Amino acid sequence: MKAAWRWSSLVLGVAMLVFGVVGGVAQIKNPDSYIEAVIGDLETLDPAWHYDTSSATAIFNIYDTLVFYDGEHVDKFVPMLAESWTISPDGSTYTFKIRKGVKFHEGGDLTADDVAYSFQRALLQDRSGGPIHMVIEPILDVASIDELAKKVGDLKACQMVLDAIKVTAPDTVTINLAFPFGPFLQILAGSWMSVIDKEWAIARGDWDGKCDNWRKWWDPKAEASKLFDVANGTGPYKLVKWDKGKELILERNDAYWRGPAKIKYYIRKVVPEWGTRLAMFEAGDADSIDVPRPFVAAMEPLVKAGKARMHGPLPGSIMQSGFMNFKVKEGSAFMPKLGGEDKPDLLNDLSLRRALNYCFDTPTYIKESWLGEAEQIAGVIIKGRLGYNPDQKPYEFSLAKCEEELKKAWGGKVWSDGMRLVFTFNQGNIPRRFAAEMLERNLEDMNKKRPGRPIFSVDVLDLPWPTYLKAMDAGELAVFWVGWLEDYAHPHNWVQPYMFRTGAFAIGQNFATTKDVEFKPVYATWLEAKKYDTLQDLFDDLVVKAKKEPDQRVGGRAEKIYFELNRLALEYAINIQNIQLQVRRYEQVWVKGWFYNPAYPGTYVYWLSKG
Amino acid sequence: MLAYIIRRLLLLPILLFGVTTFIFAVFSLLSPQMRASLYLTDVPKSPDAMERIIKKYGLDQPIHIQYWQWLNQVVRGDLGWSKTAQRPVSEALLYYLPATLELAIWAMIPVLLVGVWLGILSAVHQDKFIDHATRVFALVGWSFPTFVFGLLMLMYFYAKLQWFPPGQVSDWVTREVINGTFIRYTQLYTIDALIQGRFDVFLDSLRHIVLPVITLAYVQWALLLRVTRSSMLETLRQEYVTTARAKGLSERVVINKHAARNAMIPVATIGGLLLINLLNGVVITETVFNYPGIGRWAATAAVQLDILGVLGFTLFNGFLLVVGNLVVDILYALIDPRVRLE
Numbered sequence: 001m002k003a004a005w006r007w008s009s010l011v012l013g014v015a016m017l018v019f020g021v022v023g024g025v026a027q028i029k030n031p032d033s034y035i036e037a038v039i040g041d042l043e044t045l046d047p048a049w050h051y052d053t054s055s056a057t058a059i060f061n062i063y064d065t066l067v068f069y070d071g072e073h074v075d076k077f078v079p080m081l082a083e084s085w086t087i088s089p090d091g092s093t094y095t096f097k098i099r100k101g102v103k104f105h106e107g108g109d110l111t112a113d114d115v116a117y118s119f120q121r122a123l124l125q126d127r128s129g130g131p132i133h134m135v136i137e138p139i140l141d142v143a144s145i146d147e148l149a150k151k152v153g154d155l156k157a158c159q160m161v162l163d164a165i166k167v168t169a170p171d172t173v174t175i176n177l178a179f180p181f182g183p184f185l186q187i188l189a190g191s192w193m194s195v196i197d198k199e200w201a202i203a204r205g206d207w208d209g210k211c212d213n214w215r216k217w218w219d220p221k222a223e224a225s226k227l228f229d230v231a232n233g234t235g236p237y238k239l240v241k242w243d244k245g246k247e248l249i250l251e252r253n254d255a256y257w258r259g260p261a262k263i264k265y266y267i268r269k270v271v272p273e274w275g276t277r278l279a280m281f282e283a284g285d286a287d288s289i290d291v292p293r294p295f296v297a298a299m300e301p302l303v304k305a306g307k308a309r310m311h312g313p314l315p316g317s318i319m320q321s322g323f324m325n326f327k328v329k330e331g332s333a334f335m336p337k338l339g340g341e342d343k344p345d346l347l348n349d350l351s352l353r354r355a356l357n358y359c360f361d362t363p364t365y366i367k368e369s370w371l372g373e374a375e376q377i378a379g380v381i382i383k384g385r386l387g388y389n390p391d392q393k394p395y396e397f398s399l400a401k402c403e404e405e406l407k408k409a410w411g412g413k414v415w416s417d418g419m420r421l422v423f424t425f426n427q428g429n430i431p432r433r434f435a436a437e438m439l440e441r442n443l444e445d446m447n448k449k450r451p452g453r454p455i456f457s458v459d460v461l462d463l464p465w466p467t468y469l470k471a472m473d474a475g476e477l478a479v480f481w482v483g484w485l486e487d488y489a490h491p492h493n494w495v496q497p498y499m500f501r502t503g504a505f506a507i508g509q510n511f512a513t514t515k516d517v518e519f520k521p522v523y524a525t526w527l528e529a530k531k532y533d534t535l536q537d538l539f540d541d542l543v544v545k546a547k548k549e550p551d552q553r554v555g556g557r558a559e560k561i562y563f564e565l566n567r568l569a570l571e572y573a574i575n576i577q578n579i580q581l582q583v584r585r586y587e588q589v590w591v592k593g594w595f596y597n598p599a600y601p602g603t604y605v606y607w608l609s610k611g
Numbered sequence: 612m613l614a615y616i617i618r619r620l621l622l623l624p625i626l627l628f629g630v631t632t633f634i635f636a637v638f639s640l641l642s643p644q645m646r647a648s649l650y651l652t653d654v655p656k657s658p659d660a661m662e663r664i665i666k667k668y669g670l671d672q673p674i675h676i677q678y679w680q681w682l683n684q685v686v687r688g689d690l691g692w693s694k695t696a697q698r699p700v701s702e703a704l705l706y707y708l709p710a711t712l713e714l715a716i717w718a719m720i721p722v723l724l725v726g727v728w729l730g731i732l733s734a735v736h737q738d739k740f741i742d743h744a745t746r747v748f749a750l751v752g753w754s755f756p757t758f759v760f761g762l763l764m765l766m767y768f769y770a771k772l773q774w775f776p777p778g779q780v781s782d783w784v785t786r787e788v789i790n791g792t793f794i795r796y797t798q799l800y801t802i803d804a805l806i807q808g809r810f811d812v813f814l815d816s817l818r819h820i821v822l823p824v825i826t827l828a829y830v831q832w833a834l835l836l837r838v839t840r841s842s843m844l845e846t847l848r849q850e851y852v853t854t855a856r857a858k859g860l861s862e863r864v865v866i867n868k869h870a871a872r873n874a875m876i877p878v879a880t881i882g883g884l885l886l887i888n889l890l891n892g893v894v895i896t897e898t899v900f901n902y903p904g905i906g907r908w909a910a911t912a913a914v915q916l917d918i919l920g921v922l923g924f925t926l927f928n929g930f931l932l933v934v935g936n937l938v939v940d941i942l943y944a945l946i947d948p949r950v951r952l953e
Contacts, residue, residue: 030782033782035782041697042697043697128659128660128663128664128667129650129655129657129660129661129663129664133656133657143657143659144657144659144663146663219663219667221667221668221692222694222697223692223697223698229697240789241785241789243785244696244697244698245695245696245697245903245908246903247785249785249786249789265782267782269778269901271777271901272898272901272907272911273898273899273901275758275762275765275766275899276765276777276898276899276900276901278770279762279765279766279769279770279777280776280777282766282769282770282771283769283770283773283776285776464645465645467642467644467645469644469654469655469661470644470661482654483654484654487656497654497656504654504655504656505654
């Protein structure tokens with residue numbers, strides 16, 4: 001793949017020079033259409049089923065949610081299909097007044113019943129690997145509807161869903177949560193919570209709204225969903241055609257309740273080959289294109305020639321991190337060693353974990369692997385989210401400090417007896433390979449400072465992605481690199497995977513190995529200073545406190561708890577450098593009205609115009 | 612000849628069974644988790660996501676049971692669902708084939724005409740400048756990586772001159788199809804345009820097909836040139852050609868009427884095989900020009916471990932190869948009476 005990129009870049013570079021492609025006069029093409037050339041196609045048009053960015057882009061142009069992000073803000077909301085809403089003082093009951101006079105594309109009137117049905121259907125569908133686990137957790141306090149049904153029976157489980165989400169007045173929907181949950185509005189703003197027309201869905205053969213046979217529609221394959229390739233929303237665009245593998249065509253909804261969009265058609269063309277996308281941009285036939293990072297250089301001449309506009313680099317909602325397992329599972333092929341003996345809990349030593357951070361040359365990693373377009377984050381919450389603390393400084397690259405910490409690790413035994421570590425990453429991931437190999441080199445270079453002693457030995461291994469995930473979940477990996485793409489713009493979506501006991505990464509790190517942990521609050525000063533049995537208990541307590549805290553404002557109590565979590569993540573060095581990636585967007589100079597909101601899954605065409 | 616045809620056709624199911632068994636065997640080397648990655652490409656964000664997907668798609672079943680289930684489906688005419696095409700496999704084949712067929716048909720015109728002409732030209736002027744020049748020209752095409760040549764064509768004739776866009780048709784034609792003002796009877800845009808007298812659509816479709824056709828043709832010319840040239844040289848050495856010249860016939864008549872016709876027999880075989888090859892889908896050309904053909908789909912299916920997609924394509928491919936080769940053999944016997952099919 002890398003070779004193909006190089007070839008492609010070379011050919012395109014030469015072609016642009018030889019043919020003098022750059023420098024033409026910008027002429028607006030297809031003035032009534034906004035055309036995007038993208039790498040991949042949608043998976044589905046069913047809001048409750050989709051969990052990929054391509055489908056989300058289509059769905060949030062076709063459907064509306066109850067609330068949505070206010071402009072560029074990820075922590076402020078504007079009313080959409082909910083005219084207004086209230087949250088009970090304890091933060092566990094949300095009441096939405098549904099907007100009147102809104103029509104679905106096929107003519108149906110929006111009612112509170114449609115809203116309740118859409119959410120109930122989503123919870124009961126709960127397809128495996130889908131997005132609904134995010135909604136089920138706060139409403140039912142389980143990981144899946146299947147889990148609940150196995151506990152209380154199918155009928156009772158369905159009844160609990162209907163009781164939690166119900167129409168309480170002709171224009172009012174109330175949602176009762178199992179516990180107060182700070183990020184709930186962010187989750188409701190996600191495209192998976194789009195509102196569909198109940199009668200239309202039932203007429204198409206979808207869930208009939210009754211509890212006696214909901215399993216018939218439970219966990220369908222993509223194509224088995226009755227809403228797989230049809231759509232009928234209240235949004236600014238309506239579906240004209242999804243020509244699978246080729247293009248999606250949407251047409252303006254002239255009766256849109258917020259007023260019609262400025263551009264008549266939104267066309268999303270699937271163009272997997274980078275050179276073809278670039279040529280389409282050059283010719284003016286694409287208003288924006290997907291530009292993978294390695295091809296950014298090819299766009300620069302166009303920007304300089306005034307033929308393209310670049311937004312960015314902007315803080316993205318993805319982070320790459322190294323993870324350390326405090327106690328590797330017995331029998332693992334990646335078992336750490338101390339002085340030649342197996343030492344599963346080798347990384348349950350703060351000095352050693354700090355040493356790995358100091359030995360990591362972050363500036364070089366960012367420059368080489370991410371072309372300088374990334375930022376080192378101190379803690380696990382990315383920049384731009386509640387709880388990100390700009391005053392907190394990350395570990396700097398310092399071989400001297402690395403050496404100092406290595407000498408302290410395990411009371412000096414690491415330095416005197418030597419150690420072995422296995423660094424892993426998923427096959428084909430070049431930046432992660434670079435990170436692992438760079439740290440390997442810096443650690444093994446320490447051997448020169450300790451001649452005659454058993455060596456520091458590091459092995460770097462790549463594993464196929466599924467094997468890698470399985471080993472990570474099983475706690476078999478010692479040191480591993482992975483990335484996290486945010487689901488919704490709230491710090492809970494960061495502290496949960498990174499720190500909570502069932503989190504995607506924390507599950508493979510065994511924080512409970514660190515015992516008798518003292519906690520003294522620094523920011524959340526109303527919290528009691530106390531001793532926890534394990535580090536995991538401390539993390540869990542704070543994660544739960546933060547998500548249940550009703551005061552989710554900037555400067556509020558939840559933010560202070562997230563500050564604490566971020567501080568602890570850094571002080572206990574649970575990761576090897578967290579790197580927040582930046583993103584760019586390239587568009588034709590005639591495109592107007594785009595702004596950056598990292599919570600948007602893709603282009604929201606309603607705001608755009610050409611001219 | 613009939614016995615020969617029947618014997619060859621009887622081989623078809625055996626061949627297809629063998630090939631699909633082999634593919635299943637290869638896929639059985641992958642763990643259920645690996646095959647589940649088609650449905651879960653990110654870090655699983657709910658605790659039991661991977662296990663539920665494996666169970667839902669039956670990926671944990673023994674491979675021979677999965678194969679047996681698939682065979683049962685195939686017998687009932689159901690080739691399964693292609694995740695990469697987002698439609699049933701049989702529908703995907705029918706959807707992608709017309710585009711590839713249209714491309715193949717249009718590509719065969721310059722491939723045959725120019726390739727044969729260059730071959731004859733080269734043979735007639737053996738070891739002279741024209742011979743060397745045509746051979747170098749064709750060899751350059753043969754050695755040029757297709758995607759490099761395709762991209763260069765695209766950057767010049769599309770990005771710079773804006774003459775020949777990628778894709779199959781322009782957006783306005785697509786809208787006409789959606790609105791029902793242009794009907795796709797045969798699914799081949801050029802043919803449908805001619806049937807309906809829509810020269811605007813015909814020209815638009817041609818504009819989109821020119822670059823892929825040139826790219827494909829340039830790669831194939833070297834092969835046809837070589838075959839035609841050697842066949843022509845051999846024919847020109849035959850006694851009946853000397854006789855024709857001795858009779859006082861003009862060189863043009865000798866070459867066009869007497870030599871070229873006989874020299875075309877091996878060329879016809881190669882031409883048939885080339886067409887079969889093109890119908891299998893031309894992955895790189897279809898990808899570079901964003902042409903929605905069968906090759907691009909098959910390549911995506913293979914890369915993403917879309918087993919049912921790959922198997923469906925293999926069945927189609929096997930069928931095409933067996934039947935296509937049979938047709939070529941029959942035509943060969945018809946063209947050359949000396950050949951007998953036994």
